[in-house]
Amino acid sequence: MLRYYISFLVLLRVAFGFAQDQPIATQPIDTQPKDTVIYKQSYGIRVGLDLSRILISSLDDNYTGLELVADYRLTEDLYIAAELGTENKTQQEDLYNFNTSGSYLKAGVDRNTYANWYGEQNLIFYGGRLGFSTFSNTLNNYQIFDTNRYWNPEGFATASETPEEFNGLTAAWIEAVLGTKVELFPNVYLGASVRLGFLFTDAEDGRFPILFVPGFNKVTWGSKFGLGYNYSISYFLPLYKKDKKVKKIEVETAE
Amino acid sequence: MKKFRSGILVFLYILGAASCEKDDICVEGNTPLMVIEFFDIDNPDTPKNVTTLRVVGQGQTVTVNTVADRAGLNKITVPLKTVGDTTSFLFISNSADNEDGFEIGNIDTVTFNYARLEEFKSRACGFIVNYEELAGSFQTDTENWIQDIEIIRSQISNADSTHVKILH
Numbered sequence: 570m571l572r573y574y575i576s577f578l579v580l581l582r583v584a585f586g587f588a589q590d591q592p593i594a595t596q597p598i599d600t601q602p603k604d605t606v607i608y609k610q611s612y613g614i615r616v617g618l619d620l621s622r623i624l625i626s627s628l629d630d631n632y633t634g635l636e637l638v639a640d641y642r643l644t645e646d647l648y649i650a651a652e653l654g655t656e657n658k659t660q661q662e663d664l665y666n667f668n669t670s671g672s673y674l675k676a677g678v679d680r681n682t683y684a685n686w687y688g689e690q691n692l693i694f695y696g697g698r699l700g701f702s703t704f705s706n707t708l709n710n711y712q713i714f715d716t717n718r719y720w721n722p723e724g725f726a727t728a729s730e731t732p733e734e735f736n737g738l739t740a741a742w743i744e745a746v747l748g749t750k751v752e753l754f755p756n757v758y759l760g761a762s763v764r765l766g767f768l769f770t771d772a773e774d775g776r777f778p779i780l781f782v783p784g785f786n787k788v789t790w791g792s793k794f795g796l797g798y799n800y801s802i803s804y805f806l807p808l809y810k811k812d813k814k815v816k817k818i819e820v821e822t823a824e
Numbered sequence: 825m826k827k828f829r830s831g832i833l834v835f836l837y838i839l840g841a842a843s844c845e846k847d848d849i850c851v852e853g854n855t856p857l858m859v860i861e862f863f864d865i866d867n868p869d870t871p872k873n874v875t876t877l878r879v880v881g882q883g884q885t886v887t888v889n890t891v892a893d894r895a896g897l898n899k900i901t902v903p904l905k906t907v908g909d910t911t912s913f914l915f916i917s918n919s920a921d922n923e924d925g926f927e928i929g930n931i932d933t934v935t936f937n938y939a940r941l942e943e944f945k946s947r948a949c950g951f952i953v954n955y956e957e958l959a960g961s962f963q964t965d966t967e968n969w970i971q972d973i974e975i976i977r978s979q980i981s982n983a984d985s986t987h988v989k990i991l992h
Contacts, residue, residue, distance in 0.1 A: 662950060713953050714952050728906070
């Protein structure tokens with residue numbers, strides 16, 4: 570009798586097993602369950618200083634410059650960015666010496682392209698700026714270029730040693746920016762960027778042309794393009810937090 | 825991401841191309857020389873050579889470096905001073921030395937007055953000088969070989985055409 574019961578139980582167990590298998594087989598296993606943990610991202614303003622201009626100011630007697638940088642996070646990957654600065658540079662060319670001093674403002678947007686891992690807030694961005702500068706140019710001294718050495722066998726004749734100032738100059742340009750900002754310590758960012766500028770202002774006009782524009786950098790003769798860069802250290806001030814948008818990942822269906 | 829990467833490449837290419845600049849050698853311009861032509865006083869349209877012409881800048885000890893010394897010429901180019909509005913030359917015809925080494929040719933002193941116009945040529949060149957309001961005169965002495973000086977072009981911005989006509 571006992572034997573009968575045991576056999577019956579085994580049979581029953583097997584039958585249950587089959588019965589249990591049935592609903593599992595019809596219902597697919599959810600391999601990507603919804604993540605209920607929402608990661609909030611910080612939004613705020615980042616302000617800082619350009620390190621390169623400070624460093625060059627301390628190393629080069631003929632240059633002083635300061636640049637403040639700032640950006641404000643608008644959306645997931647869009648930032649409003651601006652630079653405000655002042656530069657004073659004296660340059661010695663072959664036959665003349667001149668000084669340019671003035672201040673500038675650049676404003677525009679940056680778009681972050683770096684997909685951060687959880688907890689990261691770094692940027693690799695591209696962007697654009699509109700630049701505007703007001704400055705003055707001073708021609709400190711100059712000599713006359715003349716390849717004939719008859720009247721001046723020793724060198725070029727000095728035309729003036731009296732500084733001549735050209736006041737109230739302005740320049741405007743657009744700039745393409747490529748750069749990065751990396752969080753070194755919590756909320757402290759180290760950044761670097763290169764800039765390609767296109768000058769709107771006619772630099773070769775007038776008695777003495779514009780050869781340097783604060784913020785734009787060197788004006789190349791016969792070209793409207795210019796190159797700039799900065800290395801910034803900045804502090805991020807979080808103002809509010811917002812959910813990170815979850816990107817929908819399309820699951821490839823196996824055939 | 826692929827688009828962004830090619831975007832970076834294009835950006836870096838333009839960056840590299842834009843940083844190229846012409847060499848820091850002045851090729852855009854130069855302070856021009858003045859061109860003088862010698863004509864026959866009896867036939868003012870016919871060029872006439874000056875026999876063994878020697879040109880010395882006043883106050884200088886060497887002959888002008890743009891004129892072949894003691895050659896028979898009817899066209900010469902001379903440099904003007906870039907500082908000061910006056911340049912004087914000693915024009916010597918039939919130039920020769922005697923046994924003691926003294927000049928025995930006929931020396932006429934010619935003075936040119938002008939206004940200087942400074943012009944910025946390029947970053948490499950800096951300033952050059954062009955001349956305008958050119959005027960010429962010669963000192964009269966007992967036996968001038970130069971009879972008259974005519975200014976054909978009062979502006980000097982290149983040495984392509986004759987600026988001064990000297991009749992002798």
